Amino acid sequence: MTDTTASGTPGGELRLTFPITDLDALRELRAGQTLRLDGHVIGIRDATQIAMFDRGETPAMDLTGAVLIHTAPNVRKLGPGRYEKVCIGTTTSARMNRFTRGLMEQYGVRAIIGKGGLLADSLPVLEKFGGVYLAITGGAAALETTQIEEIEAVEFEELMPECLWRFRVRDFGPLVVAMDSHGVSLYEQISAGARAKLEELVARF
């Protein structure tokens, strides 16, 4: 990988630092690979993206080469615009599927962390922009919180808790490349298998 500081670890996990500067760097990733991240992860959620794309409100934060995470964190307010983490975990991505293209095309985002997957119609978007969808363990927020060092910035505070958050992370993961830029979605594969099995089971009833 070019300038993404990716390197193998004994556990077979790749390491990446975000934001990335070469926007094509993630094209090398393949579904099934496991990653850990350092650097910055940007928290975003339903209301944030409705504000950005349906109401045209542009955040000041630069999202070029960023990795986003679908989250509305549990926080404690310290002062104006300052928050400390209480519990930060990941929400269901499918609700926010329709914003994938805008994030990659208009804002230069290249990776989205979530759980449950984006829908199949996001695969051509990932293919066009060299993006990936990274699956985290949903519900494992206590562990995830220990990997977030600090909340560095927040925008759209009026949407609390669905603001735009900048988290500094260390050893963030493990994350599984569940959708890559080569047309592969592990979710689609599993879903196809489950539907076939369902028909087999029903035939037995």
Place this chain on the structure above:
Amino acid sequence: MPATNQVPAHAYEAVEEAAMQLYIRALKVLPPDLKAALARARATETDESGRRFLDIMLENVEVAERDENLVCQDTGTVVFWLEIGEGCAFNLARVNAAVKRGTERATVEHPLRPNAVHPLTRKNTMTNTGRHLPAMHYEFVTGSAEDGPSLPGAAVPADGLKIHCLPKGSGSENMSFLKMLIPADGVAGVKRFILECIVEAGPKPCPPTIVGVGLGGTADLCAALAKRAVLRPLGTHNDDPVVAALESELFAAANELGIGPMGLGGRTTVLGVNIEHAHTHITQNPVAVNLQCWAARRASAVVTPAGDVTYGF
């Protein structure tokens, strides 16, 4: 049996405190039956991805207890299920208000993530309470077969009550289904619908899930029964052997679907199938499915009219 006006004010304060503590406890410490089920699933899972996700889930449960942190950031829509003793001395209107205050205090004082919004304006109340929230259910412990057995665990005192708190995360609550089946659909139609819901939900409700099923009644009752089913500990069965057999059959079938932990493959798709049933109309057979994520949070407390509180799961 003491009259209602003999319950001292501090007993209602105890109810408020219990509601507050139950909400926070439920979010932080998972019930033993659930932890055991996750460990069993880890021991039997054959898929590499499935094992890895189950390992992280089990690690997360430990980290939450070690750090006294929330298991999951989603503090949920709060559901309270109250079992009322047959000779309950409490004024239930005051109990209802006390539980709501406890929910607000937990949210503000801990603090917990506020999730309750108006359905059209989306304005957040910032308290996890609001119009008709938390969701409150009441049932009466009478010993009559038609009222069904009380929920497992500590007994409900005849003159008191037991409060169950179920903070329901949106990832799983969004995966709720109701279908008004008809007699011609038969039992096979019931089985098919429940499995279809699990497949349709796929990775979204954070599998392995607990599948809460309501069977029979009316549309509203059926949906409530599905939620009650989620409150039943894993390893317990419906007291009707016909229904219990369906629970076991669907548990085995669901774990053949291959959805697996976090929906990325494996044999552990569900941790249990719990069914609660009611008699229904001759022309209908409603089925409701309420999925519960692997981080299946619940806590309960018994409260006496003297204000004594005993916590459990």
